[in-house]
Amino acid sequence: MSIKKILAKYIRLSQEDENEGESNSIRNQRELLNAFVESSPDLSQYEVVEFCDDGYSGTNFDRPGVKALLDEVRAGNIQCIIVKDLSRFGRNYIDIGDYLEQIFPFLGVRFISVNDRFDSNDFDGTTGGLDVGFRNLIYSLYSKDLSQKVRSAKKTRMEKGEFIGSHAPYGYAKSSENRKKLVIDEKAAAVVRRIFAMADEGKNAVRIAAILNAENIPTPYGYKRLMGCDRKYNVVGNTNHWHNTTILTIIRDERYTGKMVNGKNRSPFVGSKHGKRIPKSEWIVVPNTHEAIVSEELFASVQERFSAPTRIRTEPTEIRPLMGKVKCGVCRHVMRRSNSTPATAYYFCESHQYVANSDCTKDRISESGLIQTVLSVIHTQMEVMLDMARLLDRVKTQSHQDMTALTEQIRQLQSILSKLRASKVKAYEKYKDGTLDRDSYISRKADIGKQIAETESQIVELETTLQSRYQENGQPVSIIESFKRYEGITELSKEMADELIDSIYIYGSEAIEIVWNHIDEYMRLVQYVKKGVCIDGNR
CATH class of the missing domain: 3.90.1750.20 (Putative Large Serine Recombinase; Chain B, Domain 2)
Incomplete structure (x- = not known):
C-alpha cells in the first residue's frame, strides 16, 4: 500500500506583471511548470494540484491562493511545491528565506524554482547558498522599485483624467x-x-x-x-x-x-x-x-x-458586544440597533422600509435579553466543550498507546524482514557451494521472496496507519481553548463575543441561531473523537 504524494504548482500574476507582457502570464507559467513536471521522471510519482493568485502582489502573503497552499502544507497534504521562479512565491526576501531554510525543511516539503534552477533536494541539510539569498534580496528591491514606478504611472493616468477602475460605475x-x-x-x-x-x-x-x-x-x-x-x-x-x-x-x-x-x-x-x-x-x-x-x-x-451637520465621532460609552453580529435570519443582513440606552436598546430588521410584504421578522429584539440568551447558550456550549476536552484527552492517551504498539509491530516486522533477507543470501551461498541443489534453491528463494513481499506490505500498511494516527493526534483544539478561557465568566464582553461568535441569526423573538467561530475545526474534532470511540468501545 503506497502513500499518495502531492505536488503543488503555485502560479501568481500581479498588475505590475501584466505591464511586462506575456512572459509571466498565468498560461505561460502553467505551461512551463507542466513541461518541467512531465520531463522530470522523479516527479512522475506525484499527484499534481494547482494553486493560483491572479492580480495579487508578491510583497506579502495576504493572498488566497498561497494561504490555501500553506494550509495544505501545514496539514501534511503537500510534499512538493514548484514555481516558475522565486518571485512568484514572494518578493519579501526575509519571508522567502524563512520558508526555504526553516519551515519547508522542517515539514519535509521539497521546493523547486524552475528558472532559478533551485531544488531543495540539492541542499539537504544546508541552505540554498548565498546566490539564492542574494536573488531573494534582488527580487525584494526590484518589487519596491517597480511598486514606486507603478504608483507613479497610475498617478499620471489619474491626473490625465483616465478611468483606472476595473468596473465602470453604475450608469x-x-x-x-x-x-x-x-x-x-x-x-x-x-x-x-x-x-x-x-x-x-x-x-x-x-x-x-x-x-x-x-x-x-x-x-x-x-x-x-x-x-x-x-x-x-x-x-x-x-x-x-x-x-x-x-x-x-x-x-x-x-x-x-x-x-x-x-x-x-x-x-x-x-x-x-x-x-x-x-x-x-x-x-x-x-x-x-x-x-x-x-x-x-x-x-x-x-x-x-x-447635507448633514458634521458630527464628531466618539466611541460609545456603553459596551456593545454584539454589534455587527446580529443578523436577520431571512434576508441575512445585519440588523439595526436603536439609539437607546443599554437597558432599552433593541435590534430590528430594516427590510420592511424598503421591500413591501417582506418575510423578515418585524419583532424588536431586546439587546439586554439577547445578551443574556447568548451568554446562557455560551455556558451550555462551554460544558459541551469541557466534556469534549476530557473525552479528547482519553482518546489521545489511547491513541498514543496505539501508536506505541504500532511502532513496536513495525520494529518487529523490520527485524523479521532483515532475517528473511539474510536467509535469502544464505540460500544463495549454499547453492553456490553445492550444499543446496538448483531446484531446492529456486523453491526456497521463491518461498522467502513471497514472505519478504508480504512482510514489506505489512510494514507499509502499518506505517501508513501510524502516520494517519500522528496527524489525527495533532488535531487543532483552539476552539476548546477559546471556550475554556472564559470559564466562569458571568458577563458577555466584546472580546469574548468576537472570539467565540461569527454571527447570530434572528428568526423572530423566539428563535435564534448562533454560528460559532472555528465551526469547521469543531466538526473535525467531533469526527476524530467519534472515530476514537468507535475503535475502542470501552472508551
Whole structure:
C-alpha cells in the first residue's frame, strides 16, 4: 500500500506583471511548470494540484491562493511545491528565506524554482547558498522599485483624467474604443437621473429605495449581473434590494457630473487590499472627461438637501458586544440597533422600509435579553466543550498507546524482514557451494521472496496507519481553548463575543441561531473523537 504524494504548482500574476507582457502570464507559467513536471521522471510519482493568485502582489502573503497552499502544507497534504521562479512565491526576501531554510525543511516539503534552477533536494541539510539569498534580496528591491514606478504611472493616468477602475460605475460603461474612458449606459443612466430627480423633489434615501424595490428595478449589483459581469460583489443573502446606503452612494458620486474622481484611498503598497481614506481636498478631480448624466446644478441642489451637520465621532460609552453580529435570519443582513440606552436598546430588521410584504421578522429584539440568551447558550456550549476536552484527552492517551504498539509491530516486522533477507543470501551461498541443489534453491528463494513481499506490505500498511494516527493526534483544539478561557465568566464582553461568535441569526423573538467561530475545526474534532470511540468501545 503506497502513500499518495502531492505536488503543488503555485502560479501568481500581479498588475505590475501584466505591464511586462506575456512572459509571466498565468498560461505561460502553467505551461512551463507542466513541461518541467512531465520531463522530470522523479516527479512522475506525484499527484499534481494547482494553486493560483491572479492580480495579487508578491510583497506579502495576504493572498488566497498561497494561504490555501500553506494550509495544505501545514496539514501534511503537500510534499512538493514548484514555481516558475522565486518571485512568484514572494518578493519579501526575509519571508522567502524563512520558508526555504526553516519551515519547508522542517515539514519535509521539497521546493523547486524552475528558472532559478533551485531544488531543495540539492541542499539537504544546508541552505540554498548565498546566490539564492542574494536573488531573494534582488527580487525584494526590484518589487519596491517597480511598486514606486507603478504608483507613479497610475498617478499620471489619474491626473490625465483616465478611468483606472476595473468596473465602470453604475450608469456608465467602458468605451469599446478606449477602455480608459467612460461612456453612458443609457438604461442604467435613466435610473440614476430618476434617483437624482426624486432626491431633488425632497424624497429621502429610504423612500427612494422603497420605490425602486416596489417597481422591481434591478440594483447596481443585479444590473451588472444581468449584463454578464461576473465580479464577486460583497452581497449578503440570496436577494439584493435597494437600500438607503446604495442611494446615498449614487447621489454623492461626483463622476455623474462628467468629472473623473480618483485617489480617494491610498494603499501602503501596490496590490494591497487595505487602503487608507484620504481627505477630499487631496482627491484628483479632472472635469469634462466624459459625458455627464446629471447637471452640476442638480448635483449641487441634491447635495444641499442631503447635507448633514458634521458630527464628531466618539466611541460609545456603553459596551456593545454584539454589534455587527446580529443578523436577520431571512434576508441575512445585519440588523439595526436603536439609539437607546443599554437597558432599552433593541435590534430590528430594516427590510420592511424598503421591500413591501417582506418575510423578515418585524419583532424588536431586546439587546439586554439577547445578551443574556447568548451568554446562557455560551455556558451550555462551554460544558459541551469541557466534556469534549476530557473525552479528547482519553482518546489521545489511547491513541498514543496505539501508536506505541504500532511502532513496536513495525520494529518487529523490520527485524523479521532483515532475517528473511539474510536467509535469502544464505540460500544463495549454499547453492553456490553445492550444499543446496538448483531446484531446492529456486523453491526456497521463491518461498522467502513471497514472505519478504508480504512482510514489506505489512510494514507499509502499518506505517501508513501510524502516520494517519500522528496527524489525527495533532488535531487543532483552539476552539476548546477559546471556550475554556472564559470559564466562569458571568458577563458577555466584546472580546469574548468576537472570539467565540461569527454571527447570530434572528428568526423572530423566539428563535435564534448562533454560528460559532472555528465551526469547521469543531466538526473535525467531533469526527476524530467519534472515530476514537468507535475503535475502542470501552472508551
